Amino acid sequence: MISKQMQTQVQNSSVIRAMFEEGKRLSAIYGEENVYDFSLGNPSVDPPGEVKTAIFDILNNEGKGSVHGYMNNSGHETVRDAIAHSINARFNTSFSQNNIIMTVGAAGGLNVILKTLLDPQDEVIVFAPFFGEYKNYVSNYNGNLIVIPADTASFQPNLELFKDKITARTKAVIINSPNNPTGVIYSEATIKYLAEILNHKQNEFGTNIYIISDEPYRELAYDNIEVPYLTHYYENTIIGYSFSKSLSLPGERIGYLVIPDQVADGEDIIAAANIATRILGYVNAPSLFQLVIARCLDAKVDIEAYNRNRELLYNGLKSYGYDCIKPEGAFYLFVKAPNNDDVAFCNLAKQENILVVPGSAFGCAGYFRIAYCVSYETIKNSLPGFKALIEEVNIK
């Protein structure tokens, strides 16, 4: 009696559920410390101390009604003002609180903007490999997801293939940099070319095509690499941000959308996104954590911990003969399955108590994703297993 759409969802989710159950089964047999669970993007680094300080300060010094009560569906004005100022200072933009809508994480923000923009059958383009949930978010509003196959040489978006897939029904393009699952940062040259193509196609079709830039990993960039701020390169850019990774608060569901005045029909989009926040049942982003993040806009998690993990894991895997690109950001490594079959390899890895996710889940078969937001010890102790796995595959 559940809906047909949800019947399909329940069937498909059984793979991930099976992995979750397998992890619990292995932990029960071998002990949790001997199972190397690289399946989830759950930050291993603690939130910065400023978070706790902010909570105590707010509860001790602000009126209870304003801390826990309703506010404008778009969020507390003071918080949105603080965010706008912070972005302006960092990226040389000129946003006001009117351009900021507080959201229930990046996932909530993406749903709000897709609800706002999509008519049924509108097309949304993504570049493989991509975060698998985009497919569900687009499907929630009866849109069609168009997947551009990966350029596996660089894992930059494949813009030559992209050109031919844009149609009069293309409403949006979702990009995600630093990228889940590859850790690649889209270069400025990529962004410029992407914008050039979109401007050309907007003229050709007489339409507006929005870039939705999903940026939960913006602050997780290594080696001082710059992550371009998209609104400078393409007018019709909307940004979705989350504090899940930047402040290690994924369970608290707090993020925001930036809808610049410069986007086509910006005023309507801002008004509609406010209403979409309400009618999708979010109503508003959680109140206390809105106030918290406004006090923590300059706080940072210990990204060096992720960087140490990255170096250890990448160098280890390369030395065993694995084929992968060194990630520039986020906390994922996207590795070629040595047997060329990602699902089979992920199953094989369970022999070594290693849990990783098949690239098929990201629209890119033949690869697997390692989420290295785990302890340094976990990575160190897993390396012999990775070595054994590639040796076993190579013998066959």
Next chain:
Amino acid sequence: MISKQMQTQVQNSSVIRAMFEEGKRLSAIYGEENVYDFSLGNPSVDPPGEVKTAIFDILNNEGKGSVHGYMNNSGHETVRDAIAHSINARFNTSFSQNNIIMTVGAAGGLNVILKTLLDPQDEVIVFAPFFGEYKNYVSNYNGNLIVIPADTASFQPNLELFKDKITARTKAVIINSPNNPTGVIYSEATIKYLAEILNHKQNEFGTNIYIISDEPYRELAYDNIEVPYLTHYYENTIIGYSFSKSLSLPGERIGYLVIPDQVADGEDIIAAANIATRILGYVNAPSLFQLVIARCLDAKVDIEAYNRNRELLYNGLKSYGYDCIKPEGAFYLFVKAPNNDDVAFCNLAKQENILVVPGSAFGCAGYFRIAYCVSYETIKNSLPGFKALIEEVNIK
């Protein structure tokens, strides 16, 4: 370029937006204390002290990762277990944590269960007057809302009209008791007859029809009136609960669904609701406040403050000649517009700096809603205005 559905939403919302702007305009002229804003159901009573104590205790004594990190999409197991035990003890039920899904308030829970159940064109029945957002929630999943006209004598659901509106496409009935906007509590006799009708119709059509019981006001019942626990009366009952009013935490977005094992296809519904929580972009209910409410299940707000407001307002309005039923719960009074035109009367009320909401917004024209979750002073000072309004109408 926003979607057609959202274009309609933006147009329709302008009425409420206009009221909001009017409130700000009046406050600027007359001072905030001289504007009587009865338009919003934002609790005026502070959260109980246990909330702050719980937050401090959790932050001081629990590991940061488990406080702010991801958990199962359905919520923390310990929290769901505590809730199940609390319900079982209070209502003599036998739920386990498997029957509980933590949600982003009641609004999030309703969206999750409607996403889970509805195929396009499925029918969902509501009884006027009803919380206007139900229409949007059902529309989100392309369902059809069927409205049963009000029984204005009692404001109990009109079950005789209801019988004839149930079809083979009826998937769910949403009820809300204590009711927004009337404050009426649906009697045990009502519930029993409702269940009898539904059981009969399920047999007739060979279908399952779910009651979705929206219960944010369960704890706000006056004079020790019992609010029947629906799962005892009808097998296919799903309950949506929120702590927004019971603990005065509306901005924190925390609630839960109860999906009993006894409901038809219960196992599928539980699995699908877990996934719907994820793919609708909620991902999970806010983590810290899950932990907080588990420590506050026996805490209560000062309901006596609302009761004092109720008595003052009800007795005042009756003495001036207004026609209304005394509310048994929630913090709303639903009053007959003395000129029989709710929109005109609400506009007239602005002359007295009184902001109230037309019954049309709840599918019941000719009445208006007063949200008396304001200070006692606000009610006292507004009474001369209400008196002047009915005198003005009666002179005409």
